[in-house]
Structure formats: structure tokens, C-alpha cells
Amino acid sequence: MSAFILAAAQYPVEQLASFADYAAKIERWVAEAAAGGAKLAVFPEYGGMELTALDPASVDDLHASIAALGALVEQVDSLHAGLAARYGMHICAASLPVREADGRFRNHARLFAPNGKSGTQRKIVMTRFEREEWDIASGAALTLFDTDLGRIGIAICYDVEFPLLVRALAEAGATLILAPSATDSLHGFHRVRVGARARALENQCYVVQSPVIGEAEWTPSLGTSHGAAGIFGPPDLGFPADGNVAQGELDRPGWVFGEIDPARVERVRREGAVFNHAHWHEQGGSVTLPRVELLDLRS
Template sequence: MTRFTIAAAQYPIEALADWDAYVAKLTGWVERAGAGGAALAVFPEYGAMELASLDPATMSDLRGSIATVSALLPQVDALHRELAARHGLHILAASAPFQRADGRFVNRARLFAPNGKVGVQDKLIMTRFEREAWGIHGGAPLRLFETVLGKIGITICYDSEFPLLARSQVEAGMELLLVPSCTEAALGYWRVRLGAQARALEGQCYAVHSPTVGQADWSPAVDSNRGAAAIYGPPDRGFPDDGVVALGEMDASQWVFAEVDLARVADLRADGGVLNARHWAEQPGAQALPAVELVDLR
């Protein structure tokens, strides 16, 4: 499959009355993505932090909320796995703190395939807030996921601002980059947006940006959320002049849909107006790239 529809979420962080409220919310979002024809639904970074509201004792405690959400991940992932199978689509779940065996927490995204397989990508580079205030650590390795839709990479929020990560995925064959984000101010949103667009330009590929939106004053972690979901491509033949394939309304709660055709990625890399992906190697130091682990979700 080279041509399919993607749904990118502008996902609102909300206080939840109970677990059933979360199930109803997530189920409704996935159902609307499926009804819009999506084969891939992309949720944002730290969208799972709304689950901290289920424990009033820790919801307003920065470190305590991490442990609360991490403990719920087995239930959260079981729900995503069931929804992906029921609706026959791939789902990038909203990332969440995950506690490793060594006791440290990482920021983990999970990609669910309809066949039940799951791929995991941890955020590699932490923002100042994550490392200085929240105690979230960088994870590894960098991965590329082979799916029936194509080769999918994930760079979580801040990671998208570091070009060698996505470039390593491009070298491994990436056609589609997912960029889930959580930014409290418009300037943070623009940093991630510009990073996503630059990665689409350099790699001659699609980049899908999904942010959190809305106010959650009860949370010390995700209290303010700004952004607009989008699907970007390289500004070249067959794409819009500005590379913006689809763009949502700033700060609205919504899905943003776009049809993509990964055959265009191959065409541009072979014979585009420019050949950014091929000519990357002509830069001094271009071969100093991190390793990429391939994961088969087919």
C-alpha cells in the first residue's frame, strides 16, 4: 500500500471522571479517525498524562503523576491494541512515562498495528523541563518500523529538532516520519513544526505533526498546550509550494486528515527538482549517524 489517509490529532488534555471516561474518549477519537478513512491515527506526546487525573492524591504532584500514569500503561496499551484490531488501522498512541527495570522513567511512544504487533520508540533527547524538573530520562535505541503502510519513523517532539536522528531513519529507508509533540507555548509549537518541516525537506518524505491542545490547570506537567496538527511534505513537484499538505486550526480539538502517497517519496528521491536525500552525503561529516534498529510490524 502506498496511498492511504492519515489522521493527526490535535488532542485535548482533559480531567477524566474515571477509567470508563477515558475508554469512551479514546474509543470515540479512534472511531472518528476510522470513519474519516484513516489507515493511521497519530496521537501526541504526553497525551496520556490526562490519566493522572484518575488519582486525586497524585494528580497535582509532578513526580507522583508520572508513577500514576506509568502504572496504567498495561491497561492503556490493551485498549489501543483492541481498537487497532477492531477498526483495522495503525495507531500511534499518545506517549507516556514508562518505568524501566532500573527504576528510571522514559517518555515512550507505542505504535500499534491491526495485526496485534506493537513497536516502541523512546524519546532520546530530553528538554530542560524533562531532565531538570520532571526526572524523565532519554531512552534508546532509535528505531524504524516496517509496516504494511510503509517504513515509519518516530521522533518525539524535541527529537525532531535534531536532524541526525531522522536522517538515520531516512538512510534505513524511512518514508513517513511521525512527530508527536506537547508544547506549552506557541514558540515551542513553532520549534517542533519547523523541525518537522525541515526533516520532510531534508529526507524528501512526509512528516506528521500531532500536538496536545487545551488548558489543564490541575496538572503541573501539561497545564498549557498549544499547537496545530499537520501533514507536511517536501516543497517539490506533486506537493504544495510551502510543503503543507494539511494543517489544522491552532489550538482546536480536532482530527486533521490528509491522503498521502509514498510512491511520491520514491519518485522525488529518484528525480525531484532537487535531491536533498541523495545529496546529504556531500556534507562534511555526513556519515556520522546513530544506528537504527529495524522492527517488523507486518
């Protein structure tokens, strides 16, 4: 696979007046990513919650607000699919809580390819807020997306703090892990960042954090969000000494661009000063990794 430019969003939630305003905002952001040469644009966790502003009757009710999004999911996905095709770009859309057939809501991140194919990764491990206040249910299987850019995994926010989830994706062939995030404190932001950098080190791969930022006191689902986007690799051969491929400025809206080169992952796993990826199983003990489903999004 060839190297390509990735854009990670530091995405500000806004109190929008209409779906047309939302669509215009998303297209503006995608156009800016494309102008920067990006072939993959990554939006954050729960960025789609700004759509709750379109239903004033439910905006102050946590559970009603996520239920109100249900009528918009198809429109949101159609918008992103169209933009992926129009701009010739893969897009990881901002995640949304989606009601499934069992009546439970799950946190969905969706990856859209420019060829019209798409797939979903559900968040696996719920935070206390998701469990105790939102009643968001956990997903089951991990999905590895086989794309024209390489094999890509998604570990949504808290998920990237759990080594076995990302390890399962790495052993299935992932060289790039996307970690869309939403954190209401600097503590939370740094927990996700530390997790992302640790996963990049131990699996000798790229990990990308994309946060939602800004003030959204008009919705109980977000409030104030803090973060900065980052693109990380192992601090070893072919990568920066500190492993930081690119970093954004805290709480400043915009894209953070960086080059993703799968050949560097292959080389560092083959010739690096250390072999964290290859030596994983020498830790001892018997560990069963989560199941991974491979989804073909290639042209």
C-alpha cells in the same frame, strides 16, 4: 506501498473521572478517524498524562503523578491494541512516561498495528523541563517500524528538531516520520513545526506533527498546551508548492486528515528539482548516524 489516509490529532487533555471515561474518549476519537477513512491515527506526546486525574492524591505532585500512571500502562496499551484490531487501523498512541527496569522513567510512544503487533519508540533527547524538573531519562536506539503502510519512524517532539535522528531513520528506509508533540507555548509549537518541515525537506519524506492542546492546570505535567496538527512534505515535485499537505487550526480539537503516498516520496527522490536526500553526504565531514533497529509489524 499504496497511498492511504492519515489522521493527525489536535488532542485536548481533559480531567476525566474514570478509566472508563478515558477508554470511551479514545474509542470515540479512533471511530472518528476511521470514519474519515484513516488507516493510521497519530496521537500526541504526553496525551496520556490526562490519566493523572484518576489519582487525586498525586495530581499536584509532579513526580507522584507520573509514578501513578505505571499501574495503568497495561490497560492503556490493551485498549489501543484492541481498537487497532477492531477498526483495522494503525494507531500511534499518545506517549506516556514509563518506569523501566533500571527505575528511570522514559517517554514511550507506541505504535499498534491491526494485526496485533506493536512496538515502542523512546524519546531520545530530553527538553530542559524533562531533564531538570521531571527527571525523565533518554532512550537509546531508534526504532524503524516496518508496517503494511510502509516504513515509519517516530521522532517525539524535541527529537524532530535534531537532523541526525531523522536522517538515520530516512537512511534505514523511512518515508514517513511521526512527530507527536506537547508544547506549552507558541514558541515551542513553532520550534517543533520548523523542525518537522526541515526534516521533510532534507530527507524528501513526509513528517507529521500531532500536538496536545488545551488547559490542564490541574496537573503540573502539562498546564496549558498549544499547537496545530500538520502533515508536511518537501516543496517539490508531486507535493504542494509550500510543502503543506494538510494543516489544522491552532488550538482547535479534532483530526487533520491528509493522504500519504510513498510513491510520491520515491518519485521526488528520483526526479525532483533537487536531490536533498541523495546529496546529504556531500555536506562534507564525517558523521556517524545513530543506530536504528528495524521492527517488523507487517501482517
